[in-house]
Amino acid sequence: MKSSGKKLKVGTVLDEQIYQQLKERAVKEGRTISAVVSAALLAYYTTPVIDFKARREAVRRFCSTPFKLTREELEEIMELDFYDQ
Incomplete structure (x- = not known):
């Protein structure tokens, strides 16, 4: 999916351990937390729904x-x- 360039700020609540893992992953990959979350959501969105x-x-x-x-x-x-x- 091509990015429209327009970004929206969203807020959510995450388990502390999940947030720590997210931060560590972002650091290891040299990416922002936003980029990691966006990639994860895109992967989720493009995966077929299980029947x-x-x-x-x-x-x-x-x-x-x-x-x-x-x-x-x-x-x-x-x-x-x-x-x-």
Whole structure:
């Protein structure tokens, strides 16, 4: 997203630890706190919204018959190396 050049001053309340981490990150990167926050908000804004309803439905379908697996079977499948097959 291209910056319009116009800036707005906003106020917010942050947890003290989050603010400390924000300041440290800005110093490490040689940027202002405003620049770090703007980049974080832009990244958040451009990330697709997670459809939790669809995700829950996928889990329900995966865990239902005929795919009802025991925990041990699922762990065994997850440990298989795809490229060794």
